[in-house]
Amino acid sequence: MPQCVSNCCPVYSGRNTTQRSGFPFCCLARRLQIPQLLLLCVTCRALCSLVQPGLEGSASLVHLFRNRSNQEQGYCETEASIASSLNFWTLSSEDLIAVLPVDPVKENYVRKVRNCIFSIAFPTPFKSRVRLAAVSKEVLEDILDLDLSVSETDAFIQLVSGEKIVFGSIPLAHRYGGHQVRIASAQFLLCKNKHLVVSDDEVWRDQFYNGNIVKERGAVVLRVAKSWFRIGSLEILAHYGELDLLRLERPLKSVCNTDNFSLLSITIDYGPFGFMEAYNPDFVPNTSDDERRYKIGNQANIGMFNLNKLLQALNPLLDPGQKQLAAQILEGYPVLYYTRFTELFKAKLGLLGERKGDDDLIAFLLHLMEKTEADFTMTFRQLSEVTQSQLQELNIPQQFWALKTISKHQLFPAWVSQYLLRLKSNMNDSDSERRKRMTSKQSF
Template structure:
């Protein structure tokens, strides 16, 4: 068994030899830059070495490192890739399973490639890039890993879960000094696949690729997506768990995050009594991702917990501000860095409804949009339970008090965001009532969430004062049917008059920067998926462009009807955990 004290190159060479794999020539020789494995030899150093300084590295000279994840932790000593109960490690070495059929590169994110991975967009034309993003080729310096974690699923401890269809293929530190962990999703079986086949299908992969990027441009902390590939491999799915098994196509998303550690990463160690390993993982996470916390501070776990509580409250408030429901808010899907991860049966609300549930598998409506803040509290409590074995009695008491403040943090942040959506400046004791009043009107009239706020940002004060709602403002027209609409408008205009140094033009301009005109509604994603299933990826590409500028009116988006009333068939759409 080789652990954290064994040099990573030696450990990997030993593993690769035992597994019958060839060790790439550049493995261990790619640290010439001192920051990331890009420059592979002395001649490249003499030629100016890092093309990445110009932000456009060639793919043949580009690589990843697994050193920062292999060195600190013991690795699963079992080399074979079969489903099993794993203990006393954070990762298992597991290689992606290449597709058997042809693979097509459907889409890439230019910003992710160029600004995060230091690659020129032209890399998408290269065969070795396609092999890389489809799991066929491993870059020098990379040791593909599957992460061991557990979690509470729908409120019940589910035991060992882990990366059942994802491979962490390496870490990249870019020219900005940012550290990113790259993961293939849908890339085959791992020791944590349970009864699954390790694959993801095209429909769910399109949704993840588009939504992770859409959330980024909405200003919400999220994982990113670099590429999407589809194969002709058959993948069989019972999409709605009703016995109707259908053949679908396998797909893979290359996604990135600063870290993929989640609440469940700590829960599995606490539950298994692996406290030394839990402490090592916590110290690693703090040192790498929480620079304001001193790693030798005796209260570091308390400070860590306080930060996660605050950031989780912020994240869920941000979700609510754009009408986003995650769909599966299990503890294994909640990031320790409080970013949005693991896009499954998510949904953006059309009509405002606190009981909106995007996941048809959620029979108890546990994860309805109006319950997300409460679920956040539940998950943070489970994190606290996992941390308690590492805290002294005083720290446990303080941690419980920190958790009690979660509701206040969430409420403050929610109010701030919705005040901004309404263009309100300064403080007024009636602001909370004004927000609640509007949401109640929206609920009663089933007014569209996104477009109600957007059309308020496009309405002049004179139009509101006269209750003159233009015909194209269909969401506001729905809202105006409420008998109390005029009363709300009167209160709203009085409040706007209290905005010191403001003008109607400034107010509308300000509101237009925070109230999106376009979000990835389920019906819009479904439209793109239906075309993609016929090898027509034009709408995937269109949505990529539109969702990069969600606050700007776009001619192509208007032509596609993305800001119009959702079609009637949208109400019958179903999304499940199956992917």
């Protein structure tokens, strides 16, 4: 049933136990860049949606320097000027809430929330002094067009902490299905598109979800994304038969459980999580995942499961022909995913073109990494730094500790032989070009 998370966010906490079908290959979570800002949200206490005027529900990518206030100040649309204060923002949520219904109940308490997309939820300011703990320079300058010095102002800290609402914006809590568990430090560690403020106010947390509730210092994470609509945004409407709202939300084009899976396929949620150092397909990032449902090696199947849930949510709006077409599209997911999965690992290994046996070469390496508990990231990093001659002679430098670990496996020489043979098929490719290619952003 819907409940309140952090005293403000109504969500659907029901669990669907429908049996899921899978396909046999392991996978890793994709790392996706968060696009330009459309919605700016304050989490932990409220979602503060800041939407520019005139959008009328459009999901177009809009950069803040294109808004009316910037144009009035002479800022052009091709060169973003860096502002030294928040005063240049002109914000409005009117178009958003005119299209997407808002809960008529204004009080903030745990209850069932029906027939709406948002609830107005004004944040509760901290009682003690608020301090800015961390800030993303990239977000300030490249997305918000603000000088880094703005983060030191009282106005900015008041905005991030929820103490002050920017004129023209309305703090909204988004109603969607699924579970929410969030830790500020975890959310911040894995994403640059955030700011973090802390306070001496204490909050109750069950950090390890074992019933041992303790007091911790409160914090607010400010995250930016162009949309916060997830698969769960549609699921809850279909679950309660709110078809009018489901039709309304459909054209917004607005996301490894369905409450975290973005409809735009962008990364917006990072916790709970854990760092996988030793490669292990059975690694579970979420300590509350007792069924190991979201383990690393099952993420491809979970993606398929989530898309099935999306199709089920949209089914009330589809005619028989559309349902058949959607099912056919979904049937292509395993092949498409596996193809992209292979491409990513070929890039990590510096392989060019397509050759028979590439899949086996990748699977062979992952098997050795699993058996030796090799560090996942550093294994590929050090493969990009070691020379082919060093591999040929099995002369792994001591500083390449991850490769030294995997080299202890008796089958490592066999994999090296296959790898070097495959590299020879990279036409007109030098060893230095291979290493440079493997260290690029596309490979990691």
